[in-house]
Amino acid sequence: MLLSKMFVPTLREDPSDAESISHKLMLRAGLIRQISSGIYVFLPLGFRVLNKVINIVREEMNRIGAQELLMPALLPKEPWDETGRWDVYGDELFKLKDRKGRDFCLGPTHEEIVTLIIKNTVNSYKNLPILLYQIQTKFRDEIRPRFGVMRSREFLMKDLYSFHDSWDSLSESYKKIFNAYKKIFDRFRLKYIPVEADSGAIGGKVSHEFVAESEIGECEFVVCEKCRYAANVEAAKSKLIKPEEEKDEPLELVHTPNIKRVEEVTSFLKVPAHRLLKSILYIVDGESVLAIVRGDDEINEVKLKNYLKAKEIRLATEEEIEKHTGAPLGFTGPIGFNGRIIVDKRVEGIKGGVLGANKKDYHYKGVSFGRDFESEEIVDIREVKEGDLCPVCGSPLKKKIGIELGHTFQLGTKYSESMKAYFQTKEGELKPFIMGCYGIGMARIIAATIEQYHDDKGIVWTKEIAPYHIIIIPLKEDEKILVDSKEIYKKLLHGGFEVVYEDRPLSPGEKFKDADLIGFPYKLIFGKGYLKDGLIEVKRREDGEVFKVKPEDIEEFLRKEIYES
Ligand code: ATP
Ligand code: MG
Secondary structure: OEHHHOOOOOOOOOOOOOOOHHHHHHHHOOOEEEEEOOEEEEOHHHHHHHHHHHHHHHHHHHHOOOEEOOOOOEEEOHHHHHHOHHHHOHHHOEEEEOOOOOEEEEOOOOHHHHHHHHHHHOOEHHHOOEEEEEEEEEEOOOOOOEOHHHEOOEEEEEEEEEEEOOHHHHHHHHHHHHHHHHHHHHHOOOOEEEEEOOOHHHOOOOEEEEEEEOOOOOEEEEEOOOOOOEEEOOOOOOOOOOOOOOOOOOOEEEEOOOOOOHHHHHHHHOOOHHHEEEEEEEEEOOEEEEEEEEOOOOEOHHHHHHHHOOOOEEEOOHHHHHHHHOOOOOOOOOOOOOOEEEEEHHHOOOOOEEEEOOOOOEEEEEEOEOOOEOOOEEEOOEOOOOOOEOOOOOOEOEEEEEEEEEEEEEEEOHHHHHOOOEEEOOOOOEEEOEEEEEEEEHHHHHHHHHHHOEEOOEEOOOOOOOOOOEEEEEOOOOHHHHHHHHHHHHHHHHOOOOEEEOOOOOOHHHHHHHHHHHOOOEEEEEOHHHHHHOOEEEEEOOOOOEEEEOHHHHHHHHHHHHHOO
C-alpha cells in the first residue's frame, strides 16, 4: 500500500500520559488510540498486528484439537448466582440492567457460560474430553488500568475450556495445552517462563502463569536459578527455617509510650526484627481475623485470602482495631484477643518474642509461642523474599517481575458442581464434569513483544507479527529512482509480500524516522547508491545490517529472509 493513502497517525513526541515503553511506542507508531481510561481503538496498523497474533494463537489451538466457538459478551445474572461469582467477582464485574430491569453483566471470563452450554448438551462420558475456545472481547472494570492495552478494561482474550470424565484426562489435556502455550510464545519469539501460580478465587489445584521477562509488569515471581523452580509470589513457597534454639524467658508487660512501628519497637526494646511479631487485624467477610508474621516478614494477602477461602479481605480501620482489641493501632497482639488467629509457619516455636499487648502504650516481652499464645491455624501466609531458600533444592531464590501473558488452571468440579452439570459415567453413575480453563491476552502479547523488541528509534517487530515486512523508501525525486522503485514495489506486491511504499512528501530524515518508529523489519532504500551501482540497499531493522541486492534477486533474497529463516 502507498503510505500516503494509509491511516497511520504517527507522533513525533512521547505522549506524556504513557508510562511504559510499549504504551508510548504503540501510540507513537499509530497502532492505538485511547478513547477513555483503559479503552482503546486499534487503528489499521495495530489491527493488522492484532490479527496476526490471533491467527498464530488460533492455529496452535486448532492443532491440539480445540474447537472454536463464540460466546456472547452480554451475560445474564442467573448462572453467575449459581456459582456465587455475581458477588465474589466484586467491583471488577461490569453490571447493567435491561429495559425490564433484569440484571446482566459484561463477561470478564466465561466459565459459567461454557458450563451452561455443556450441561445442556453433553450427557455421556462418550463425548469427553471436549476442548472449546473462543477469541472474544472481555470486560473488567480494573481498579488501575495501566500500560495501555496491557491492562485495559475491554480486551481480547483467547479463552479455552476443557471438560473431562477423570482427573487423568484433565491432566493429559493440561500437558498438551501447556505445550501448545510454549509453542505459541516461542513462535512470538518472546522470552518467558512458566511459573507455578495460585489458583485463587477461580478454584482448583494446578495452575501456571506464563510470564514474559520485562522491566515493567505487575506479576511478581521468584525463580531458583539452580533447579528452575519458579512461582508467582502468591503461590511461592520457601524452605522453612526453624528459629534457632531460644530459651524461655518470663513474660513481661513493658511500657512503650507511643512506640508503634516495627523499627521503633525493635530499637526501643533492643530485639532483632524477627523476634517482634507483627499482628495485623483484617476484616474477612465481615469478621475480624488476626494474622501474625515475624517482624522481618510481610503478609501476602492473596495467600491469606485463599487460606481463609474468603470473598473479601481488607485491613481493619483504626476504629475497628480499637473496637476489636481495646487498644489503638500499633499495640495489637494475640494475648487476650478474642477471635480467630492465623499464625505464619515461621512464628511457630518462637521464644523471647515481642508482641503488642492490646493496651495503649504497652507491649509484651519474653513471649513464647505455645505458652503465652497459641493458634491451631499455623499456615504459610508470608511473602517470599529475595534470598529465601528454594523449597525444592535449597538454593537462594531470585525475585523478579514480568508480564503475565497467559494462565492455565486445573479447575476440577467447582463450576460443574455448583451449576449441577453432570455426565453419565461408563458405570451409569452421574458425576460432575472435571474442568480446566486456559487464557491468553491478545494485546498483552503485542505489548510484551514491544517491551522486549525495541530500541531508541522505535519498535523492532519480529517477522511473525510485524504489520508489514517491507517498506520501500525512494530518497530523491529522481525519475529513475521513482520508476524503478515503483516497479519493485509492484513486483513484490504481486509476489505476495507485505510491502508499503513511502510516497509522502517528507525529507529523507523524516522518512527514516517513521520507518524505524513503526519498525518495518526491512527497508529497501533507493538513493544515490542505487543511481551509482544499480543495487538496492536493504537494511535489516533487527541488527542494522545492510545488504546490496540486484533488482532481479530481490524477491528471492526477501523470501529467504522473511519466510525461511
Ligand atoms: P492479571 O493478574 O494481570 O490481572 P488475570 O489473572 O486477571 O491477570 P486471567 O483472568 O487469567 O488474568 O486472564 C487471562 C489472560 O488475559 C491474562 O493472562 C492476560 O494475558 C489477559 N488479561 C487479563 N486481564 C487483562 C486486562 N485487564 N487487559 C488486558 N489483558 C488482560
Ligand atoms: Mg486480573
